[in-house]
Amino acid sequence: MAGTASPQSDLQRERRAGLARFLAVASQASAVEITGLAPLKGGAIQENWATDAHFTGGALDGDQRLVLRTAAPTGVPASLDRLQEFAVLKAACAAGVTVPEPLFAGDDPAIFGKPFFIMRCVDGIAAAHRITRDPALESALPAIAERLGRELARIHTIRPPRADLAFLPAYEKVGPAQQIAGFRAYLDRHPVPRPVLEWGIRWLETHIPPPAEPVLCHHDFRTGNYTLDGVNLTGILDWEFAGWGDPHEDIGWFCCKGWRFARLDQEAGGISGRAPFYRGYESEAGRPIDPQRVFFWEVLASARWAIIALQQSDRYMIGGERNLDLALTGRRATECELEILMLLDPGGVPSDA
Amino acid sequence: MRDLPTGSSLLALARDLLLRDLLPLLPEEARLDARLVANSMAIAERESIAGGKLVDDILRELQVLYDKDPGSEAQLLRRFARDLRVGAFEGSSRDRGAHTILWRLTIAKLRLANPRFLTANGFS
Numbered sequence: 001m002a003g004t005a006s007p008q009s010d011l012q013r014e015r016r017a018g019l020a021r022f023l024a025v026a027s028q029a030s031a032v033e034i035t036g037l038a039p040l041k042g043g044a045i046q047e048n049w050a051t052d053a054h055f056t057g058g059a060l061d062g063d064q065r066l067v068l069r070t071a072a073p074t075g076v077p078a079s080l081d082r083l084q085e086f087a088v089l090k091a092a093c094a095a096g097v098t099v100p101e102p103l104f105a106g107d108d109p110a111i112f113g114k115p116f117f118i119m120r121c122v123d124g125i126a127a128a129h130r131i132t133r134d135p136a137l138e139s140a141l142p143a144i145a146e147r148l149g150r151e152l153a154r155i156h157t158i159r160p161p162r163a164d165l166a167f168l169p170a171y172e173k174v175g176p177a178q179q180i181a182g183f184r185a186y187l188d189r190h191p192v193p194r195p196v197l198e199w200g201i202r203w204l205e206t207h208i209p210p211p212a213e214p215v216l217c218h219h220d221f222r223t224g225n226y227t228l229d230g231v232n233l234t235g236i237l238d239w240e241f242a243g244w245g246d247p248h249e250d251i252g253w254f255c256c257k258g259w260r261f262a263r264l265d266q267e268a269g270g271i272s273g274r275a276p277f278y279r280g281y282e283s284e285a286g287r288p289i290d291p292q293r294v295f296f297w298e299v300l301a302s303a304r305w306a307i308i309a310l311q312q313s314d315r316y317m318i319g320g321e322r323n324l325d326l327a328l329t330g331r332r333a334t335e336c337e338l339e340i341l342m343l344l345d346p347g348g349v350p351s352d353a
Numbered sequence: 354m355r356d357l358p359t360g361s362s363l364l365a366l367a368r369d370l371l372l373r374d375l376l377p378l379l380p381e382e383a384r385l386d387a388r389l390v391a392n393s394m395a396i397a398e399r400e401s402i403a404g405g406k407l408v409d410d411i412l413r414e415l416q417v418l419y420d421k422d423p424g425s426e427a428q429l430l431r432r433f434a435r436d437l438r439v440g441a442f443e444g445s446s447r448d449r450g451a452h453t454i455l456w457r458l459t460i461a462k463l464r465l466a467n468p469r470f471l472t473a474n475g476f477s
Contacts, residue, residue, distance in 0.1 A: 041382070184438070193427075193434035196455050202440055264473050324389045331396065331466040337459050338474060349476075350453040 012037065018111040019051065019068070023118070026104040029058030040067070046082075046240060047072050050121065060103075067100065070116035072321075079240040083107055084167050086117035088242045091165060091216070097154045100235045124229030126237060131223055132262040132270040140231035145272035147233050148226065149280025152254070155236075156247045156285060158216035171214035171244040176300065180205050183307050190310060196337035200303050203344050209246075209293050217245035222259040223269040251281065251289060252297025257339045258305040258332070299343055306336035361401040368394040399465045407461045414454045418447060 016034040024032040036052035049068040055061050070082055080088065086105040093099050105117035131137060137144075160171070183201050187194055218225075219241035227234045253259070254277070260270035268277035278289050313330025315321045341348070358366075368391050376387050408426050415429040416422060422429060433454070436442065442451040463471045471477075 187434075193430040195430065195434045195437050196459055198434045198437040199451075199455055202438055206440070324386065324393060328389060328393060334459060334462045334466055335470050338463060338470070341456060341459060342474065345452055345456075348452050349456050 015112055020053070022106050022108075022111050023053060023055070023060075023104070024058070026106075026118075027055055027058040027060045029055040029060065031056040035063075037068075046070065046079075046238070051118070065121040066103070066118050067121050068112065068116050068118055070112060070114050080167075080242065082115045082117050085239050085242070087164055087167070088216070088239045089117075089119065091158055091162065092155055092236070092239065095154055095158050097151055098233055098235055099239075100237070122227050122229075122235035124227035124232070124234040126224055126227045128222075128224035128259075128261045128270070131228060132260070132266070137228070137231065141266075141271040142273075142276040144228065144231065144233060145268045146276040146280035148221075148254070148269070149277040149282075150284040151226075151233070151236055152218070152221055152250055153281045153284035155218055155221070155250070156215040160214055160244055165216070168216075168243050171211075174243055174245065175211065176204065176208045176246075176296075179300065179304065180208075183303055186307055186311070194306070194310075194333070194337070196340060197303060197306055197333070200299060200337070200340035200344065204296070204300055204303065207296055209296050212246035212248070212293075214244040215247045216242060217247070217250045218242055219245065219250065219253070221250045221254050223254075223261060223271060224259065246293065246297065247285075248290060248293040248297045249300075251278075252294050252299075253301045253304075255294065256298045256301035256305065258302060258336055295343075299340060302336040302339045302343070306333040306340075309333040309336065359401075361398045364394050364398040364401065368398065396466055399468075403465060407465070410461065411454065411458055414450075414457065418450050418454065 016037055019037070020032040020034050023029065023034075033054045034051065035054055036050060038050050040048040040050050047070050049070070051066040051068045053060075053064050053066060055064060069085070083105050086102055089099055089102040093102060100119040100122045103118045103120065105115070106112070107115040109115075125131070131141075158165075160168075162168075180201055183197070187197060187201075218236070218239065220238055221236070225238045226236050254269050255267050255274060257264060260266060263270040266272055268274045282288055309329045309332040312326045313328075316323060316327040317330070371387060371394070372391050376384060376391075379387055412426040412429065415426070415433055419429060419432065422432070424432065433451070437451070442448040460471065460476060463476075
């Protein structure tokens with residue numbers, strides 16, 4: 001078969017050529033050569049491609065390390081499309097949040113087969129199990145948690161109405177009552193009854209806090225979605241779930257047990273106690289965190305994570321995506337259910353359970 | 354009558370071979386997938402050993418809660434979930450019994466899917 005190009009390499013060649021043309025126009029370069037294009041691991045819902053390019057002239061003259069982000073073959077509902085995510089990333093960047101600099105977005109399917117955007121590549125690791133386990137990082141983690149609190153408060157300075165984010169549904173359409181309705185609609189379609197989730201969702205329904213002044217919530221602000229280069233925070237990643245919400249929603253998500261990885265005892269994202277994270281947030285936001293609201297949103301976070309876990313395994317069970325990681329994620333829903341019981345029924349464990 | 358060794362013991366042996374002998378030979382980028390394979394095998398092994406015990410135990414508890422309803426496990430579990438959604442046990446004498454089933458169901462499922470998570474949360 002020597003000398004016969006495979007359909008795969010033809011596709012790669014077409015993509016490289018299309019991308020080079022797109023980047024040249026977007027950056028006003030006289031020429032662009034794609035020197036590397038490879039899928040990155042991670043990104044359970046989106047595909048990220050390491051994209052190395054040499055620009056001749058224009059705004060990015062020289063060698064550049066970029067990341068192209070586009071949709072995976074199957075996804076979960078509720079995520080933004082790539083052009084919307086690009087707009088959110090630009091808004092966050094302008095608000096002073098540490099993010100990979102968003103550069104260009106394209107929706108011509110002739111270039112990469114589907115809509116995409118390009119951002120700068122940031123140095124560092126996002127791997128949550130390494131971050132929460134690495135002894136070399138441990139002493140720096142409280143300061144990192146404080147910094148993350150400040151970053152989150154900066155995200156929350158973005159408030160409606162915003163013409164550039166007009167595609168985001170109004171808070172009244174995505175508040176806790178609507179989320180609860182969404183959970184139940186999903187469970188009604190799910191083949192296996194989930195009594196613990198139903199019980200936890202009932203608690204949520206009867207404990208909805210009064211409406212909040214909505215802010216831009218990241219909605220997946222957690223360990224695993226930021227990069228550390230050594231002890232330096234280099235980027236908040238994965239903005240696909242962003243939307244208007246109660247600021248305590250992001251705080252509850254960051255602190256919920258599902259995102260503590262190797263350190264369940266470290267309640268702020270598995271990297272520190274809550275105090276440094278809260279301190280950073282409150283000092284930047286200039287307003288206090290309400291622990292009762294956080295508790296509500298933390299219970300909701302466990303329910304939401306359970307539903308997402310089930311949806312991820314649906315991508316294998318229903319969507320046919322041959323991905324063992326996704327298939328196994330469905331089993332994690334029961335971990336969330338244990339957390340719901342521990343939060344809402346403390347001391348209620350039957351002695352012979 | 355099935356032949357020996359049992360499916361569960363073959364899974365245990367295969368998993369041991371994967372983790373001890375094969376994993377070190379794999380390139381770094383393939384090791385996470387190999388661990389996922391090993392984890393899947395461990396779940397299958399535990400479920401194979403447990404057989405239908407979880408289903409039988411929960412069915413018995415639900416039958417007590419629902420006063421000897423003769424429904425199947427799936428029917429009773431669905432009824433239970435539906436009742437919990439509308440708070441059917443709240444303030445009633447069956448509330449504690451319902452909670453006990455929730456705990457037992459969750460702990461039993463985690464014993465199969467992720468016993469280490471149970472231990473990390475203080476459950477033996």
